[in-house]
C-alpha cells in the first residue's frame with residue numbers, strides 16, 4: 001500500500017457484494033473497485049491487487065482460473081460459505097498460487113464468540129461433577145442458501161459437535177443469530193451473538209484485505 005495504485009475486485013453482486021462495494025468506496029485504500037458477478041462470468045483484463053469473494057461456492061473455479069491466468073500472487077479473501085468437496089480442492093489449489101484468507105464470519109463479535117466457545121470447551125473438560133450438554137442454534141433470513149451456516153459449522157468444530165445437531169432456523173430477514181446452549185441438570189447457560197447489520201461482515205473482510213495487501 002502506501003500511495004500505490006490498488007485495484008479491488010469484489011466477486012458477487014448480491015447483498016454482501018454491494019455492501020462491501022459501498023464500504024470500500026468510503027475507504028481510501030482502494031483506487032478502483034469493481035464487482036464481478038459470477039453468473040455473468042465477465043472477468044476484467046486488468047490484474048487485481050486483491051479479491052474479496054462473497055458470492056456462491058461454485059464461483060471459486062472461475063476465481064482460481066482468473067488468478068492463474070494473471071500469474072497468481074493476488075490476495076484472496078473468501079467470505080463465501082457452503083463449499084463442497086470439489087470446491088475445497090479448488091481452494092487448496094488456489095492457496096498454492098495466492099495468499100488466501102477465509103472465514104465463515106468476518107464480524108468481531110463472532111471472533112469473540114469463537115474464543116468464548118474455546119474457553120467453554122476447556123471449562124467443560126475440567127468439570128468433574130457435572131456433565132454439560134452442548135447445543136448450537138442458528139437463525140438466518142429465508143434466502144440463505146447453505147444450512148447450517150458456516151459460522152455454526154465453525155462453532156461445531158471448536159466444540160466437537162456434529163453439524164447434524166445444529167438447529168438451523170430460516171425466517172424473515174434475520175441477518176444472523178448464533179447461540180450456544182450449555183445445559184446441566186436444572187440450569188442452562190447461553191452464549192449468543194446477534195448481527196444487526198451486514199456491514200459488520202463487510203468491514204471485517206475489508207480489514208483483512210488491507211492487511212493482506214500490505215504484506216504483498
Ligand SMILES: NC(=O)c1ccc[n+]([C@@H]2O[C@H](COP(=O)([O-])OP(=O)(O)OC[C@H]3O[C@@H](n4cnc5c(N)ncnc54)[C@H](O)[C@@H]3O)[C@@H](O)[C@H]2O)c1
Nearest residue numbers: 012013014015016038054055056079080081104105106201
Ligand atoms: N463470512 C462472512 O462473514 C459472511 C457474512 C455474510 C454472508 N456470507 C456469505 O456470503 C455469500 C453471499 O451472501 P449474500 O448475502 O450476498 O447472498 P446473495 O444471495 O445476496 O448473493 C449471492 C451471490 O452469488 C451469486 N450466485 C447465486 N447462485 C450462483 C451460482 N449458482 N453460481 C455462481 N454465482 C451464483 C449471485 O448472483 C450473487 O452475486 C454467502 O455464501 C453467504 O453465506 C459470509
